[in-house]
Amino acid sequence: MALSFNVRSVVRRLVLSDLRPTIRFYSDQQEGSNEEQKEIDPAKDRTKIIPVETSIKYMQSKAYQQTYGENTVWALYRRNHKGGFAPRKTRKSCVRNGMISTGNPCPICRDEYLVLDHRNTKLLEQFISEYTGQVLDAFKTGLCQKKHKELLVAIERAWDHGHITYDVPFREYDYSLYNKKSNSV
Ligand SMILES: [Zn+2]
Numbered sequence: 001m002a003l004s005f006n007v008r009s010v011v012r013r014l015v016l017s018d019l020r021p022t023i024r025f026y027s028d029q030q031e032g033s034n035e036e037q038k039e040i041d042p043a044k045d046r047t048k049i050i051p052v053e054t055s056i057k058y059m060q061s062k063a064y065q066q067t068y069g070e071n072t073v074w075a076l077y078r079r080n081h082k083g084g085f086a087p088r089k090t091r092k093s094c095v096r097n098g099m100i101s102t103g104n105p106c107p108i109c110r111d112e113y114l115v116l117d118h119r120n121t122k123l124l125e126q127f128i129s130e131y132t133g134q135v136l137d138a139f140k141t142g143l144c145q146k147k148h149k150e151l152l153v154a155i156e157r158a159w160d161h162g163h164i165t166y167d168v169p170f171r172e173y174d175y176s177l178y179n180k181k182s183n184s185v
Pocket residue numbers: 093094095105106107108109110143144147
């Protein structure tokens with residue numbers, strides 16, 4: 001009996017010694033998250049999901065007119081960077097852990113009411129060149145890589161759904177090659 005009791009106590013000690021660091025880890029994490037919650041600035045919070053319908057209404061609102069006027073969303077945006085020339089690639093993302101992590105977020109990230117979606121055509125058209133019909137480069141618009149990829153997907157989808165029209169080059173076909181009857185007659 002005494003031996004089995006000793007074995008049990010040893011096992012209990014081992015289990016407790018294994019658990020202690022994990023318990024401490026969890027308690028540390030909870031404390032950390034509480035501190036972070038206190039620090040969140042409502043202007044930088046990006047955890048709220050804004051529906052596309054709201055964004056479409058915003059694009060036609062007076063608030064949008066006051067902010068951007070006749071300019072495109074990205075026209076007056078300037079990237080902060082070291083030295084005289086901007087780096088070729090824009091930053092990977094402006095948002096980390098649901099919060100804006102930079103003092104100079106890109107034109108889409110800085111305004112939470114601009115939602116990239118295939119239905120939000122008024123926004124997507126601002127990123128398509130009026131001369132070539134191609135999507136403008138992130139180097140020109142200043143979008144972060146994450147938002148630029150989202151933009152490409154949204155524009156592709158808008159083309160598929162027919163929300164945005166695009167030019168297809170005109171081709172003249174020699175139909176005699178396809179229609180044998182007209183060729184013989
Ligand atoms: Zn961004």
